[in-house]
Amino acid sequence: MLLYNFRIALLSLKRNRILSLVIIGGIALGIAVSTMFSTMRHAFAKDPIPSKSDVLHYVRMDSWDPMKPYPGDDPTQPPTQITYRDMVEIMKTDIPVRQSGTFKSNLLLFPDQNIGRPRKVIVRMVFSDFFPMFEIPFRYGSGWDKRADAGPEPVVVIDEETNDLLFGGQDSVGKTVRIEDREFKVVGVLDTWRPTVKFYDVTQNPNEPPEGIFMPFNFLRPMQLQTAGNSDGWKSPPLPGFEGRLVSETSWIQMWVELPGDRALPYKDFLAAYVGEQKKAGRFPRPLNNRVQPVMTYLKERKVVPDEITAMAVVSLLFLAVCALNLMGLLLAKFLARAPEIGVRRALGARRLDIFVQHIVECELVAIIGGTIGIAISLAGIAVLNNWVKTILNRPDIIQFDPQMLLLAVGLSLAAGLVAGAYPAWRVCHIAPAIHLKVQ
Amino acid sequence: MELGPIVRALRRNKTRFGLIALEIALTLAIVTNCVTMILEARTKMVKESGFDDSNIVSVRSTPFDPAFKEEGYRDNSLKQDLAALRGTPGVIAATNSGFLPWQGGGSSTEMRIAGTKGEMLRTQIYNADEGTFQALGVEMVEGTAFTAEQTDTDTLRLAALSASAREMGADGLPRDKFTQDVVISRAYGKLVFGEASPLGKLLEDSDRDMYRVVGTIEDFYNPYGWPIHEYVVFYANRRRSFEGGAPYLVRTEPGQAVVITKTIEDRLVAANAGRNLQMRTIDEIKAQFFGAQRITVRLMTGTVVLLVFVTSLGIVGLTSFSVTERTRQIGTRRALGARRADILRHFLLENWVVTTFGLVLGVGLAYALNMGLMSGAAATKLGWPMVVGGVTLLWCVGILATLAPAMRASRISPAIATRNV
Numbered sequence: 001m002l003l004y005n006f007r008i009a010l011l012s013l014k015r016n017r018i019l020s021l022v023i024i025g026g027i028a029l030g031i032a033v034s035t036m037f038s039t040m041r042h043a044f045a046k047d048p049i050p051s052k053s054d055v056l057h058y059v060r061m062d063s064w065d066p067m068k069p070y071p072g073d074d075p076t077q078p079p080t081q082i083t084y085r086d087m088v089e090i091m092k093t094d095i096p097v098r099q100s101g102t103f104k105s106n107l108l109l110f111p112d113q114n115i116g117r118p119r120k121v122i123v124r125m126v127f128s129d130f131f132p133m134f135e136i137p138f139r140y141g142s143g144w145d146k147r148a149d150a151g152p153e154p155v156v157v158i159d160e161e162t163n164d165l166l167f168g169g170q171d172s173v174g175k176t177v178r179i180e181d182r183e184f185k186v187v188g189v190l191d192t193w194r195p196t197v198k199f200y201d202v203t204q205n206p207n208e209p210p211e212g213i214f215m216p217f218n219f220l221r222p223m224q225l226q227t228a229g230n231s232d233g234w235k236s237p238p239l240p241g242f243e244g245r246l247v248s249e250t251s252w253i254q255m256w257v258e259l260p261g262d263r264a265l266p267y268k269d270f271l272a273a274y275v276g277e278q279k280k281a282g283r284f285p286r287p288l289n290n291r292v293q294p295v296m297t298y299l300k301e302r303k304v305v306p307d308e309i310t311a312m313a314v315v316s317l318l319f320l321a322v323c324a325l326n327l328m329g330l331l332l333a334k335f336l337a338r339a340p341e342i343g344v345r346r347a348l349g350a351r352r353l354d355i356f357v358q359h360i361v362e363c364e365l366v367a368i369i370g371g372t373i374g375i376a377i378s379l380a381g382i383a384v385l386n387n388w389v390k391t392i393l394n395r396p397d398i399i400q401f402d403p404q405m406l407l408l409a410v411g412l413s414l415a416a417g418l419v420a421g422a423y424p425a426w427r428v429c430h431i432a433p434a435i436h437l438k439v440q
Numbered sequence: 441m442e443l444g445p446i447v448r449a450l451r452r453n454k455t456r457f458g459l460i461a462l463e464i465a466l467t468l469a470i471v472t473n474c475v476t477m478i479l480e481a482r483t484k485m486v487k488e489s490g491f492d493d494s495n496i497v498s499v500r501s502t503p504f505d506p507a508f509k510e511e512g513y514r515d516n517s518l519k520q521d522l523a524a525l526r527g528t529p530g531v532i533a534a535t536n537s538g539f540l541p542w543q544g545g546g547s548s549t550e551m552r553i554a555g556t557k558g559e560m561l562r563t564q565i566y567n568a569d570e571g572t573f574q575a576l577g578v579e580m581v582e583g584t585a586f587t588a589e590q591t592d593t594d595t596l597r598l599a600a601l602s603a604s605a606r607e608m609g610a611d612g613l614p615r616d617k618f619t620q621d622v623v624i625s626r627a628y629g630k631l632v633f634g635e636a637s638p639l640g641k642l643l644e645d646s647d648r649d650m651y652r653v654v655g656t657i658e659d660f661y662n663p664y665g666w667p668i669h670e671y672v673v674f675y676a677n678r679r680r681s682f683e684g685g686a687p688y689l690v691r692t693e694p695g696q697a698v699v700i701t702k703t704i705e706d707r708l709v710a711a712n713a714g715r716n717l718q719m720r721t722i723d724e725i726k727a728q729f730f731g732a733q734r735i736t737v738r739l740m741t742g743t744v745v746l747l748v749f750v751t752s753l754g755i756v757g758l759t760s761f762s763v764t765e766r767t768r769q770i771g772t773r774r775a776l777g778a779r780r781a782d783i784l785r786h787f788l789l790e791n792w793v794v795t796t797f798g799l800v801l802g803v804g805l806a807y808a809l810n811m812g813l814m815s816g817a818a819a820t821k822l823g824w825p826m827v828v829g830g831v832t833l834l835w836c837v838g839i840l841a842t843l844a845p846a847m848r849a850s851r852i853s854p855a856i857a858t859r860n861v
Contacts, residue, residue, distance in 0.1 A: 022757050026750050033743060071562065071666050106683075108504050118504040119716055181506070226683055234550075236614065236647050240602050308736045311477065311813050312743070315470055318809070319747055322466045326754035329459040333761035385735070392731040423455070 002361065009362035016334075023330050024370045027416060030323025031374025035409040036381040037309075037316035043196040043399045044207075044305040049135060053295035056133060057264065059255040060292075061086060061275055065234035066285035078289045079232055080203050080302075081251040084220075090274055091127075095267045096257035098129035102201065103253050104211055106228040110178040111166055121162075122228055123179065124201075124211040125220060131157070131188075133258050134200055139163075141173035141188035144216060148187075152218035157188040162212040177213075180223060184215065194397050197304050199295060201254050203230050206304045209395060227252040249283075257292070268292050320416060327366070327420035335359055335428040346433035355429035363421025364414065371413025378409065446790045457794045460758055464798030464834055467751045469805035472822060472830040473813060474740045480820045481733045489541050489726075490659030492577030495532075495692050496722040497701055498540055499525070502685035505714025511599075514680045517712050524707045525688060526571075530696045531704075533574035535689050538679050539566035539672075541576070541662055542726040548668060553632060554642035554650050563628050563671035564664060567679045573623070573657060575691045581626055583639050583655030586676040594620065594676040619650040620675050625660035627670035629653070643673075651675070663729070685715065697721045748837055755841035759791060763849040770849055771856030780850040787846035788839060795838035799831050806830070 013020040047053045062070070062078035063086065069075040082090075087101040102125060109121045130136075131143035144155045156177055163172055176183045197206050219225065224242045231252040237244035259267050271290045278284045293301065342355055382399050389398045450457050501521065507513050518536060525534035539546060550560035570588040573580060586594075597618070606614035622643070629638035643651040651673065660672045680686040692700050701719045708717055727734075763770070770783055810822040 019757065019760075022753050026753055029746055029750055033746060037739075067560070108502070110504070117716060120502050234646065236606075238608070239605050244605075306732070308477070308481075308732075312736070312739060314813065315474060315740075315743060318466055318470050319743060319750075322463050322470070322747060323750055325459050325463040325466070326750055326757075329456055329463070329754060330757045330761075332456055332459070333758055333765075337761060337765060385739070388735050388738070389731075392734060393728060427455070 001357075005358045005361040006365065008358060009365045012338075012362055013365070019330070019334065020366075023327060023334075023366055024373065026323050026326045026330075027367060027370030027413070027420075028373035028377060030320040030416065031371045031409060031413050032377035032381060034316040034320040034412060035375060035378035035405065036385070037312045038408060039378065039382060039401055039405045040385070040399055041305065041309050041313040042402075042405060044309055046196075046404075047296055048195045048197055048199040048299075049295060052133075052135065052258070055258055055260045056295050057257050057259050057267075057292045058295070058298040059090070059257055059271070060290065061271065061284070062286045062289035063249055063251065063278075063284050064286055069286070070232070076289070077301075078291060079251045081230065081232065082253050082255050083249060083251045084246045084253055086274075086278075087253045087255055090255070090271065093267070093270050095263055095270055096259055097263070098133045098258040099256065100127040100130040100133060101217060101253045101255050102126045102130060103227045104201070104229050105225045107213075107223075107225070108180050109213070115165065121213060122211045123213040123215050125217045125225065126214055127217050129258070130200075130214070130256075133256060137191035137193055139189045139191040140171045141186070143214075144187050149216055149218060152216040152222070154182055154184045154219075155187045155216065156184040157190060157214040158186055159190040159210065159212045160192055163189045179213070179215070182223070196398055196400070197299065199299060199304075200256065201229065202299065202302050202304055203254065206302070207393075207395060207398060221246075229254075259292075264292065320412060324416045324420045327363075327416065328423060331359075331363060331366075331421060332424040332427065335424045339428070339431050342428060342431050343433040343435070346431070352429040356425050359425035359428055360418070360421050363425065364417045367413045367417025367421075371410060371416075374413065375406070375409045442786060443789065443793070446786065446793060450790065450793065456758065460754060461794050461798035461801060463751055463754055464795055464838070465802035465805050467747055468799055468802030468827075468830050468834055469809045470747055471744050471833070472806045472826050473809050474744045475830070476810070476820055476822055476826055478737050478740050478744075481737050485730050485733060487661060488659070489661045490576075490578055491541050491722070492691055493541065493722045493726060495577070495694055495697050496541070496575065497690045497692065497697050497704065498718075498720050498722060498725065499688040499690060499704060499708070500685060500718040501688070501708065501715050502718070503682060503715040505712075507714060509682045514682070514686075515678070518678060518680045518686055520711045521686065521688065521708060522571075524711050525690050525704060528700065528704055528707060530693045530700050531690055532693060533571045533691045535569055535571035535575040536678055536680070536686055537566055537568050537572050537575075537674075537689055538687050539568070539572075539576075539662075539674075539689070540687065540725065541722050542729045544663055544729050545665055546662065548664065548666065549645060549673070551632070551643040551645050551651065551673065554644040560646065561628075561631055561671075562666060562668050563624075563673050564662060564668055565673045565675070567677040568623065568674035569676060569678060572674065572689075575689045577691060578660065579658045580623075581656040581658055582637065583623070583653070585623065585655055586621070586674075590621065591676040591678060595678045598677055613647050614649070617647075617649050619652055621654045622651045623655040623657060623674045624653055625670060625672045626656050626658060627660065628672060629656050631671060697723070748833075751834075752837050752841040755791065755795075755838060756845060759787060759842050759845040760848075762790075763787070763845050763852075766849075767852055767856055770852045771854055771858075774852065775854035775857045783850040783852070784846050787849055788842055791838055791842040791846075792835075795835060799834060802834075803827055803831070 049056065059082065060078045060080065061082055063083060064070045064079055070077060070079045091099055091101060104122050104124050106120050107123045108118050110118045128144050128146055128149050139160065143157055148155050163169060166177060167175060172186045172189060175186050177186060194209055198208055198210055229252060231250055233248065233250035235249045237248035239247060257267060268290065271292060272288060275284050275288055275290060345355065379401060382401055386397060386399055389395050522534055522536060525531055546564050546566060548562055549565045550562045552558045552560050568586055569591045570586055573585050601618065609615040624638065632643065633641060638653045638656060641653050661669055663669050690704060698721060705717050705719055773783065806827060807822060
């Protein structure tokens with residue numbers, strides 16, 4: 001029976017090709033636009049690390065100026081980063097199962113002379129826990145261990161792109177790389193890893209790709225590294241130069257802790273106690289304002305989804321609504337024009353339900369064809385968009401289409417078909433056969 | 441006019457025309473809000489920096505040769521670079537400054553009128569030298585720019601100051617204060633000193649170090665993370681370190697920026713090959729700064745165009761149906777003496793009534809959507825000229841979309857009426 005309805009629907013679509021084209025084209029555009037913009041928003045808003053986002057916590061403490069809050073839209077917010085001296089102290093606890101302070105630095109990389117001239121690259125300084133914490137995928141090798149943290153031992157992890165540049169994409173574990181005036185041994189090469197939001201550090205542009213090289217944090221002192229990220233201060237350092245910055249109130253370090261199960265509360269208590277101690281020593285002049293927040297809470301607070309993207313997603317759903325209204329109007333007109341035929345079918349014994357199903361099948365067929373075309377168009381649209389972002393902002397693969405969005409697109413298509421088709425189908429199955437038979 | 445019969449006919453087909461009206465209403469709501477967002481983004485993009493943007497090239501020299509670790513070597517190289525840049529034909533001015541227009545940030549500090557307990561007012565702060573204001577192409581409003589001699593003296597003094605720990609007083613602030621000459625933007629002068637001329641007045645920072653205003657520059661606009669886009673303080677200092685390298689801004693003759701880049705690079709490499717050179721025109725930097733907005737504008741524009749297209753298709757489709765459905769009635773009217781123009785007018789008028797009804801509804805929806813977007817996203821307030829524009833546009837679209845089917849209706853021959861369809 002369904003197959004029969006399906007055949008009628010196809011015939012009906014073929015009968016008036018131009019009209020069918022308009023109907024299908026309209027819904028295809030609706031699905032294309034709404035899928036594309038929803039995917040865009042989803043890429044920014046989705047959980048970047050679903051398996052662990054509720055145990056990974058970002059740590060902030062309010063060590064800012066007693067006279068005024070940390071500048072920004074919201075005066076209740078503590079500084080976005082912490083100071084070096086606080087990082088050193090709070091990393092002495094073993095409450096978190098993993099933890100890492102981190103920052104990025106702009107360093108000189110010396111490739112082999114055949115490859116090219118020395119160049120500045122952004123390097124991320126991390127502790128060994130960083131890689132397992134954020135489940136960063138490795139192609140070759142792995143991260144380093146605690147001993148290399150403490151040394152610090154001259155080891156690095158490089159990403160795919162850097163590995164392509166320096167070693168032609170070969171397994172380079174064990175080879176050496178010269179950074180500034182030191183040689184580092186490659187211990188791991190990352191697999192492709194390009195989260196849309198660089199969730200482990202959103203203090204600057206949250207959409208820049210991850211850094212290409214990862215180095216043990218403790219090279220900070222021996223190499224006298226400067227941060228390439230934000231560095232927010234309100235008080236002159238007590239000492240000049242590099243050492244002065246390490247003991248200053250300037251905040252420039254991002255701090256992450258992994259707190260599974262019931263460890264979050266003890267950690268917050270620990271942090272409050274630490275700040276209390278520091279207050280006695282005359283630091284932390286502002287009221288206690290520690291934030292230990294899971295990934296999604298923190299990302300929402302930092303508003304990593306640009307307002308324009310949300311606005312566009314809303315607009316695109318309204319666009320789909322317009323397309324559905326359009327579809328409804330056209331289907332209604334089309335079905336009502338067919339009233340005489342329906343009269344004949346009803347007179348020959350078709351039930352109302354049969355007529356209703358026949359028309360709903362036709363609507364859904366339209367929706368499915370339109371939806372399929374729409375999904376294809378949205379894929380092309382996303383490819384074009386990625387290309388724009390690549391050329392204009394130099395950021396590859398910012399939007400990735402995922403199965404969730406495919407489901408959404410199919411769901412939207414079927415829903416649009418149903419919403420747009422139900423009323424016309426209902427109207428048409430209530431046609432009284434007698435009138436139309438008379439006219440025939 | 442046959443408005444009465446038309447409205448009565450519409451009321452018999454409430455659903456169908458209601459749908460079209462609703463579609464037009466939603467279209468108006470979306471189009472007006474999208475265009476508002478597009479215009480808002482465009483306003484930001486055409487905002488003037490106050491500098492000669494299209495003729496400035498940013499040059500960043502980052503050394504890798506360890507010889508640069510020695511301060512004297514760096515100073516020498518800096519002098520050579522500036523000489524090479526200033527000596528290049530087509531170059532109007534060159535400066536060594538950490539300020540980079542349109543990079544979306546920079547460095548900032550807080551100051552207030554010296555000796556007062558007033559609020560500390562945040563401003564951007566950058567180093568400058570004898571060529572900075574010329575290289576940016578900004579005019580001095582009053583006072584004087586820095587000279588080469590002053591830049592050299594101040595550089596030495598600042599270097600000596602940061603070389604050793606400053607002795608702290610009982611208040612936890614450095615005991616010996618210094619006074620530094622600064623050039624500020626007019627907007628910052630106004631913020632701190634009001635309408636009075638800031639010339640010769642003193643500012644202080646959180647360490648109570650003093651800054652004497654020796655000059656004011658005209659419009660300065662550099663978008664910053666905090667709302668201090670128009671505030672700046674320039675102090676004389678040469679900026680060159682091994683880690684950070686030396687940043688330059690080069691202003692060229694009009695239209696030469698792109699052409700001259702290669703020449704500059706060659707000259708600088710010839711002067712010293714122990715470093716990397718990154719050359720970017722300010723136009724490139726600006727294009728990248730507004731990249732996200734440009735993409736937003738493109739996407740929004742595309743959406744608006746597609747939406748109007750879909751809506752007009754809907755109108756065409758439904759009018760066509762009306763025409764087909766009423767073929768016999770049209771034939772009858774024609775047979776009874778209606779002219780083609782009458783039929784055409786009938787359909788246009790009918791559509792106009794539906795469109796207008798939709799637009800009335802749409803104005804309400806547009807404001808509702810605007811409020812919704814404003815609470816969530818940072819959309820701007822919908823202005824009435826935008827709504828009037830949207831209404832006019834959709835009126836035109838409605839008429840154009842009806843025209844083809846209505847023309848077809850007007851060509852229906854009176855003979856149809858007598859035929860049995």
